[in-house]
Amino acid sequence: MLDPEQTVTIQMALQYARNSLTHSETPRLDAEVLLCHVTGKTRSSLYAWPEKILLQQIWQDYQNLIQQRASGIPVAYLTGSREFWSLDLKVSPAVLIPRPDTETLVELILAQLSRNRPASILDLGTGSGAIALALASESSLWEITGVDNSAAALKQAQENAEHLGLRQIQWRLGNWFEAIGNAQFDIIVSNPPYIAADDPHLQQGDVAHEPLSALQSPQQGLADLKQIIRRAPKHLSGKGCLLVEHGWQQAEAIKTLLQQYHYSNIQQQQDLAGHIRVSYAYPKNTNNTKK
Structure with missing residues (x-):
């Protein structure tokens, strides 16, 4: 010393x-x-x-x-910032710390959409706004809505949008689809809570200091994912796509849920460590050609 x-x-x-x-x-x-x-x-x-x-x-x-x-306090909370998609995002204990693996969702959406055409995107559980802001930075033509049930998280997201000068995002307070009425979107994306309550990782590393509501979900971590998968078709346009992040050990369970709720062309993507981390699919009878 x-x-x-x-x-x-x-x-x-x-x-x-x-x-x-x-x-x-x-x-x-x-x-x-x-x-x-x-x-x-x-x-x-x-x-x-x-x-x-x-x-x-x-x-x-x-x-x-x-x-x-x-x-044990995370570095991102000590500095008040974390880089995501080359954007300097402000973070606080009110929001989940953005992870590089979540950039996989952004990459997949960019493969779905043309930057030169309008599109509507819904980011469920936006937290710091990482996904919504990353997408907004790629095209000013995209209309993006970020939803979160935490007022503190939405405030953080709005501050990030103002700091970055990305103002085409609408921020809504509510639980999943409750805040958007009957609106439909070309893309629905979510990195929801997906860790089971008894998972020891909740007590380890940075995760132990992050908001539990952004991490933990009932039914072995599948409750929120199931709700999103079940309700998303009503809010997807004719060519719409749903993309969700999940735990790598949940890949088969998510695939089963997507089949149960009549999605087609179900695909899964690995994260940086080679684990299946993202699943995406289309409600049946939709055309999944690039917009």
Whole structure:
């Protein structure tokens, strides 16, 4: 442990942090990101000037952040931001932290739609607005609606939209389809809660500090997914497609649900780790050609 009054260089601070974050899966990255946050420097500059002495206040602030990270608080909550689809999103404990695997949903939607044609998209359980904002950044012609049952989450999403200058999104407060009446969409996308209540992962890592309502779902994690799959056909246009993220161990259960509710052309996509993470399909009698 370094003396709080000791003169500390960037190199010494990073070493202190790595030694303190032994329970983190990424101690070096965490140390660098948090030091960049308090200094306003880039990661490359930390190594270009390792002997640079930190101001005492910066050193104290850094120690405080490292102690919080060592207690398990996610880096994204400590810095107040997380990158998603190359967008700098503001995040807080009111919302789920966006994950790179969720970008798979965005990629699949981009394969479905033409950026040069209007389209309507519904993002259910929008949280920080990550999916809706990523799509809005790709085409100003798309009309996007983001729905969440958390007022705090919607406020975060709206702040992100304002910060990024992406204003073609309508934000609605409500539980799944309750906020949209009888409206129909070309695309319905959702990353809903899908973790079972007894799953030990809820007590591990960053997940232990994220909002439980955005993670946990009854019926072994399938209740919200089932509701979305059951109700989506009424809200999909003639060529509409439903895309949902789910747990990789739920792939067969989701496929069965899609068959049960009469979807056709059911397809599944792997995440970055090679696990099936996304399922998408079309209500029967729809044309799934690119719009």
